[in-house]
Amino acid sequence: MRAKSFLGVLAGLILLGACGRDARTHIDVFFTADVQGFYWSRPEPRWDNREAGGYAVLKNFLQKHEGAFLLFDGGNWFGSAPEGTMTKGAYVAELADTLPYTAGTISDKDLVYGWPSLRNIVEKLPYPFVVSNLRLENQIPWPMHDYQIRTVNGIKIGIFGLIDPQTVNKNKARLLGLQALDPVQVAQEMTALLREKGVDAVIVLSSLAASQENSVSETSIAEETPGIDLILSSNKDRENAETDQINQTLIVYPGSKLDSVAHIRLSFDKNKQLREMTFEDVALVKETYGEDADIAQRAATLRAGTRRKMNARVAELPAEITTSLTQESALGDLLTQCMYKWSRLDGAILNSDSIRSSLPAGKLTEYDLYKAYPYGDNITFITIKGEAFLKALESSLNAKDNFPQIAGFSVTYADTPRGRKIRRVTLDNGRVIRPQDTYRFAVTDHILAGGFGHDDFIDSLEFKNTFVEARQIMRSCLVRQKTVVAPETGRWKKVP
Numbered sequence: 001m002r003a004k005s006f007l008g009v010l011a012g013l014i015l016l017g018a019c020g021r022d023a024r025t026h027i028d029v030f031f032t033a034d035v036q037g038f039y040w041s042r043p044e045p046r047w048d049n050r051e052a053g054g055y056a057v058l059k060n061f062l063q064k065h066e067g068a069f070l071l072f073d074g075g076n077w078f079g080s081a082p083e084g085t086m087t088k089g090a091y092v093a094e095l096a097d098t099l100p101y102t103a104g105t106i107s108d109k110d111l112v113y114g115w116p117s118l119r120n121i122v123e124k125l126p127y128p129f130v131v132s133n134l135r136l137e138n139q140i141p142w143p144m145h146d147y148q149i150r151t152v153n154g155i156k157i158g159i160f161g162l163i164d165p166q167t168v169n170k171n172k173a174r175l176l177g178l179q180a181l182d183p184v185q186v187a188q189e190m191t192a193l194l195r196e197k198g199v200d201a202v203i204v205l206s207s208l209a210a211s212q213e214n215s216v217s218e219t220s221i222a223e224e225t226p227g228i229d230l231i232l233s234s235n236k237d238r239e240n241a242e243t244d245q246i247n248q249t250l251i252v253y254p255g256s257k258l259d260s261v262a263h264i265r266l267s268f269d270k271n272k273q274l275r276e277m278t279f280e281d282v283a284l285v286k287e288t289y290g291e292d293a294d295i296a297q298r299a300a301t302l303r304a305g306t307r308r309k310m311n312a313r314v315a316e317l318p319a320e321i322t323t324s325l326t327q328e329s330a331l332g333d334l335l336t337q338c339m340y341k342w343s344r345l346d347g348a349i350l351n352s353d354s355i356r357s358s359l360p361a362g363k364l365t366e367y368d369l370y371k372a373y374p375y376g377d378n379i380t381f382i383t384i385k386g387e388a389f390l391k392a393l394e395s396s397l398n399a400k401d402n403f404p405q406i407a408g409f410s411v412t413y414a415d416t417p418r419g420r421k422i423r424r425v426t427l428d429n430g431r432v433i434r435p436q437d438t439y440r441f442a443v444t445d446h447i448l449a450g451g452f453g454h455d456d457f458i459d460s461l462e463f464k465n466t467f468v469e470a471r472q473i474m475r476s477c478l479v480r481q482k483t484v485v486a487p488e489t490g491r492w493k494k495v496p
Helices: 054-066 090-098 114-122 165-170 185-196 218-222 294-310 330-343 366-372 386-397 468-483
Strands: 011-014 025-032 043-046 050-052 069-073 135-136 147-152 153-161 178-180 201-207 230-233 244-248 249-253 258-269 274-283 312-315 347-351 362-365 378-385 404-407 408-411 422-428 438-444 462-469 493-494
Touching: 025 230, 043 462, 050 386, 054 090, 054 294, 069 201, 069 386, 090 114, 090 294, 147 185, 153 185, 165 178, 185 201, 185 218, 201 218, 218 244, 230 258, 230 422, 249 258, 249 274, 249 468, 258 366, 294 366, 312 468, 330 347, 330 366, 330 378, 330 404, 330 438, 347 386, 362 366, 366 468, 378 386, 378 468, 386 404, 386 422, 386 438, 422 462
Parallel strands: 025 069, 153 201, 201 230, 230 249, 347 438, 408 493
Antiparallel strands: 011 274, 025 258, 043 050, 135 178, 147 153, 244 249, 258 274, 312 362, 347 404, 378 438, 378 462, 408 422
16 A cells, blocks of 8 residues: 555545536545554654544544544554553443444454453444454354444445454354455445445445455455445554555555544535545644543543553562473463362363463563463363363374463373374373273363364363453462472473
């Protein structure tokens, strides 16, 4: 896309000529996306280090605007800011509900904590969300919508949303039951449907991640779907606003971190034909627009709570405790040992892919632990026959970049390219796992849902979801230790 980040510069995009300009009806569209947890005003290098950004400034900007408008959001709420990630996006329901959003959509990044967590945010917001190509058990997941129609100044606007299918469809373990359909086909179907319903313009809220290899881009949507007038793009994680034009379709990306808002003016002639679109990147500078006092206070309270939680001491680490995706790790042993001791069962299992970073040396904070295990997985107790357990553990050992981390037992195995690898599994009490005997283990609900890329653990005889978060148990375990030393590895023993 060609960058268009100039403050106050209009990028005029003439579509069908300029005749009849005096009789035109104008509709103003505002768009935010990729907030990534940056919901407050702060000095911004992009705007000469003036204080800018945040929902409080956006609210005041909108209140100063004359006339009716449409306001959309493109999702991607979490990102790199602790204020977003550590609260699992709670700020969105707290702050965005005070703004007059017309509709929003979500990105695949908003599903990082799973669909139930995201649904809890979306259902609290007073405006609708459109994700036309997302399905949960073959239906649009409640409370999402496939499209919306709004009438402004006598002009009917049709709106639908698209999410990137790659991340959703390849992450079936964490997004159990969710499926994203082909965005091009859905775009063609939705555009035809909205035109049949007599809309005068079609707007797409698109979080298609064009940066991913082989992903469908907004360019493809515009080229293959006649009848789309405006694509509002998100999920790009880029600093500056950008625009592009494909045939009669304008594509707008507003830039990330909510330090500006995209302004698109749609101009219609007396026959309700769209004649012109202009774009402006509006800097949300605090000294220009001021801040809404209520939102600013809410934001300050949320940030203070996050800072306290982020900096809270958990323990001291004399040395870094490392993790690995491809082999047994010290951190994997430490965290599974915490689960094992708490559960008082025969053992515990974690998948390496859920452990996202090592623990640094020195003061271990809540944020360090959050980065290491950012997921809200619950611990589930399973009762399983030895034969089924050995089969599930074998499948887990064969998982790519997702080595099983274990506690309460040790495994003797051969690293053979084919055939059965596991030779013997021995509990810490000396008992050898026998096919016909019954055992109890602690796993996460993510593992049970296929976290290793298989669902063999579902062959258990009994399941008990404790509804206790694994990270909560890990934290309590580390707090009690005060000074945490990396455990010796060696639960997995390779033999010829």
